[in-house]
Amino acid sequence: MKRTLAYTTAILLGLGTAPVWAGPDDNSLAWASDSMPSSIDFYTHTIREGIVLGHHIWDTLIYRNNETNQIEPHLAESFEWIDDTTLEFKLRQGVKFHDGSDFTADDVVGTVEFVTTNTTVQPIFFLESAEKIDDYTVRLKTKGVFPAVLEYLANVVPIYPSDYYAEVGPDGMSRQPIGTGPYRVTEIVPGERVSMEAFGDYFGGVKGKPSIEKLEFRRIAEFNTQAIELMTGNLDWIWRVPPDAVQQFEGQSQLKVESGDTLRVGFIGLDAAGRTGDTPLKKLEVRRAINHAINRDGIREAMIGPGSQTIDTACAPPQFGCSAEGMTTYEYDPAKAKEMLAEAGYPDGFSIDFFGYRDRPVVEAIIGDLAAVGITANLTMLQASAIAQARNEGRTPIWFQAWGSSSILDVSAGPGYWYDGSAVDYARDAEVTALLEEGNTTIDPEARKAAYSKALVRISDQALQVPIFTYALNYVYNSALNFTPVPDETPRFFEASWNE
Missing domain, CATH: 3.10.105.10 (Dipeptide-binding Protein; Domain 3)
Incomplete structure (x- = not known):
């Protein structure tokens, strides 16, 4: 691998011209990884790339603020414990799904009913039920005492549009995802790529409104191919860079190398x-x-x-x-x-x-x-x-x-x-x-x-x-990109931006 990448680098440097970076010019970002779930419906897999996509397409009731490391209300405006097994959430009003429909308590109840009555690959073993109090108030009941429930709600319970999901199911949600998240899916080529654009009506919340207009995820199985695509400007960001390959990128002014636990x-x-x-x-x-x-x-x-x-x-x-x-x-x-x-x-x-x-x-x-x-x-x-x-x-x-x-x-x-x-x-x-x-x-x-x-x-x-x-993780990306790695291995491109 090291010899191949070094050879590739030498060829690229020998061309005498810098790569053309599309990202900063059209406010887009292309990233790649070696895996892609066969279904991107969040509840049908535990694949990291699918989890990353999910954080951009959907939202959860609460979310971890990376600056404070605290879990804060997100789709919810507030929450409180009613008793040891009951959480009550007051929901944000005015939140829209990507299809223009309104987010309400019905969507929370519908999502929880589905994941608690169907077997999901992403197991939601800790929830028993959801109860609608009014259009913007909902109570979640846990299966007995479960102290870690806030961690789970912040990470693995994205809220779906209940009517749409009831109609199309997991297969339909994978083919045409609809969420409230900062990015809306515009194209999916199974096993190859997912294209997204910033959702103009996004409410912000803990995630904030995205700066980058378009995202494209590409599955590229071979690292050497990823490296070539990065160094020629066809990609803006890669990760899982082998330690013996990192040195091949160092010293190239157009790239930034960063590591994170x-x-x-x-x-x-x-x-x-x-x-x-x-x-x-x-x-x-x-x-x-x-x-x-x-x-x-x-x-x-x-x-x-x-x-x-x-x-x-x-x-x-x-x-x-x-x-x-x-x-x-x-x-x-x-x-x-x-x-x-x-x-x-x-x-x-x-x-x-x-x-x-x-x-x-x-x-x-x-x-x-x-x-x-x-x-x-x-x-x-x-x-x-x-x-x-x-x-x-x-x-x-x-x-x-x-x-x-x-x-x-x-x-x-x-x-x-x-x-x-x-x-x-x-x-x-x-x-x-x-x-x-x-x-x-x-x-x-x-x-x-x-x-x-x-x-x-x-x-x-x-x-x-x-x-x-x-x-x-070793990351290598366009040096004009403002990006901060986080320990939970979920790159947040909605927090990234291009230097002006």
Whole structure:
């Protein structure tokens, strides 16, 4: 990769002319990433690119202000707790959807009714119901006590136009999205790009009114292609730039290189429960051996770079309830891994299907480490939506997973998602699930932390996954762009602008 990008850079510099940047000239911004959900209906996926699009197309009742780091009213004017399980929202008046219709309490009730009565990929497990008090007052009822509900409402419950969604459903919303957000979708080419324009009637709220007139998202799978498009002016912004490629952009006056930490973690999922059959992964000794086989520090340093950290626990360090205290530490020790495999009955190793969907260099490094201890991992790389389906259907014995917790600063969105007994749970450990549920539903913060800590210790002791690293993101973008990275891995282009 490094040689290819360096060669590309040399060619571009050798042309002797600067790229023509369309963005500043026509107040547009083109950005790219390597994944795109098959459906951009927010509730049908957990793909980061789709989440980013969702923040630009739709709005939530409350939203996090990046300047204050506080959750503030957004579609709502105010909110208050009526009791331990009931929130009342006073809604903004005069807010318009992209089709010109008015936003009212009916849309909140309709959205909540849909996501609480239908199975959604983006699970809204914490809400029970919504009640309309009047046209601009609504009450939300949680499923029991759930202290983290404000985090979730601010991130994963965008409000849809209820009549439209009832008519067209998720497929129609994906083909022709309608929201109240700062940008209106003008064109979608499935699997390739999404074009948007600033919504002239946008109310502003916490997000503010956008400065950039047009946005275009493009799915470009290969990083080298992204780099060429950026350096020739066909793109204005890219991210997930490999550490060894960053230096190729530095020193170019038309580009700015910036790094930022994130909530995203990378881990290896293991089928401890035997959902894919009677595989070696059902044996604790094998799972522990795999933990010892992976050179986590080496992979992190080579593939992710500065700003990331190696982790021993199944959560993102900034999340409420995440603790490394008491975790089992699995040092990189291939010789020990081989011994443990032999003791488990696999002196010659074994062969197993391995699934991935992004970060192929990381996946290949993991497979190399497994091969070194005798485990042959047969790689299948899928698109994000395809691996999610395969995983939910119980067809992924071992896989690499990047997880951003939907930008939620709470353990309930990390291990609380992966070990809840649902289709994504490959441990089916009743003790872990019960402890996480206790943490999710306990009001006292210290008691919550204690329950989460016990769950995390058991996940580690039973080697239910291989936690590897936190992600740090490298961004490269047009130096004329005013852009600020945020830790929740959701670039807010509605806050960006071009230098005049």
